[in-house]
Amino acid sequence: MxxxxxxxxxxxxxxxxxxxxxxxxxxxxxxxxxxxxxxxxxxxxPKKKKLLVRFFAQFCDFLVIMLLTAAGISFAVSFYRHSSDYIDSIIILAIVIINAIIGVVQESRAENAIEALQKLSSxxxxxxxxxxxxxxxxxxxxxxxxxxxxxxxxxxxxxxxxxxxxxxxxxxxxxxxxxxxxxxxxxxxxxxxxxxxxxxxxxx
Structure with missing residues (x-):
C-alpha cells in the first residue's frame, strides 16, 4: 500500500x-x-553506538594516533635501554585516555540534547x-x-x-x-x- x-x-x-x-x-x-x-x-x-565502540572511535583521530606512536617509541627506547623510566609513555597514554573519555561524554551529551530538542519541536x-x-x-x-x-x-x-x-x-x-x-x-x-x-x- x-x-x-x-x-x-x-x-x-x-x-x-x-x-x-x-x-x-x-x-x-x-x-x-x-x-x-x-x-x-x-x-x-539509527542505532546508538555502544559505549566501547564510542570510546575506541576516539583513537581514530590523527593527533591521537601521533601521540600513541610517540608513547610507543618512548616505551621502546626505555625498554631497549633497560631503563625503568616509563614516565613519558605513561603520561602520554594518560592524556590520550582522558581525552577519549571526555570525547565520549561530550558526544553523549550532544546526542541527548538533540533528542530533547527533537521532542520539543515535534x-x-x-x-x-x-x-x-x-x-x-x-x-x-x-x-x-x-x-x-x-x-x-x-x-x-x-x-x-x-x-x-x-x-x-x-x-x-x-x-x-x-x-x-x-x-x-x-x-x-x-x-x-x-x-x-x-x-x-x-x-x-
Missing part, C-alpha cells in the same frame, strides 16, 4: 484503496489499529477522525488519515491532496527552487512522474 503511486489515482480511488472516508476520516478505533500495524509516522532512528497535526477535528502528534498519523493544513503549517507526512484552494508549498529541498510550488488536488499524474512534479502531493 505504501509503495503505490498515489499521484496517479483520483482522490476517490485513493480513499477507496486506503479504506477511509474523505469527509469523516478514520474512526478512532481504525486509527489505533493502523498505528499498531504500520507503526509511528517517523523515520527509523509538530502536531490536525486530523479528521469520526467526523470530528483533533490535534494529534505528527508521529501518530496513520495511512488513511484526513489531515487539515492551514497557512504556515509544516507538512507532517507525505500526503495526497483531496481538496485545495490556491495552495502553494515551499519545497526547495525537493525541487531545488526557491519559488513555492503550486498544488492542485484534482489533478492526476502518470505513475512515472517525478516527485517534484506531483502537484497533487505534499511531502514532509
Amino acid at each position: 505504501i509503495n503505490l503511486q498515489w499521484q496517479s489515482f483520483s482522490k476517490e480511488e485513493c480513499a477507496k484503496k486506503l479504506r477511509t472516508d474523505i469527509a469523516k476520516g478514520l474512526s478512532q478505533q481504525q486509527a489505533a489499529s493502523r498505528l499498531r500495524t504500520a507503526g509511528p509516522n517517523e523515520l527509523a532512528k 509538530p502536531c497535526a490536525r486530523v479528521v477522525r469520526g467526523g470530528k477535528e483533533y490535534a494529534v502528534p505528527a508521529e501518530k498519523l496513520v495511512p488513511g488519515d484526513i489531515v487539515i493544513l492551514k497557512t504556515g503549517n509544516l507538512v507532517p507526512a507525505d500526503i495526497r491532496l483531496t481538496e485545495s484552494s490556491s495552495l502553494q508549498v515551499e519545497e526547495s529541498a525537493l525541487t531545488g527552487e526557491s519559488i513555492p510550488s503550486s498544488k492542485k488536488a484534482e489533478t492526476v499524474f502518470p505513475p512515472a512522474t517525478p516527485f517534484s512534479d506531483c502537484r497533487n502531493m505534499l511531502f514532509s
Whole structure:
C-alpha cells in the first residue's frame, strides 16, 4: 500500500484503496489499529553506538594516533635501554585516555540534547477522525488519515491532496527552487512522474 503511486489515482480511488472516508476520516478505533500495524509516522532512528565502540572511535583521530606512536617509541627506547623510566609513555597514554573519555561524554551529551530538542519541536497535526477535528502528534498519523493544513503549517507526512484552494508549498529541498510550488488536488499524474512534479502531493 505504501509503495503505490498515489499521484496517479483520483482522490476517490485513493480513499477507496486506503479504506477511509474523505469527509469523516478514520474512526478512532481504525486509527489505533493502523498505528499498531504500520507503526509511528517517523523515520527509523539509527542505532546508538555502544559505549566501547564510542570510546575506541576516539583513537581514530590523527593527533591521537601521533601521540600513541610517540608513547610507543618512548616505551621502546626505555625498554631497549633497560631503563625503568616509563614516565613519558605513561603520561602520554594518560592524556590520550582522558581525552577519549571526555570525547565520549561530550558526544553523549550532544546526542541527548538533540533528542530533547527533537521532542520539543515535534509538530502536531490536525486530523479528521469520526467526523470530528483533533490535534494529534505528527508521529501518530496513520495511512488513511484526513489531515487539515492551514497557512504556515509544516507538512507532517507525505500526503495526497483531496481538496485545495490556491495552495502553494515551499519545497526547495525537493525541487531545488526557491519559488513555492503550486498544488492542485484534482489533478492526476502518470505513475512515472517525478516527485517534484506531483502537484497533487505534499511531502514532509
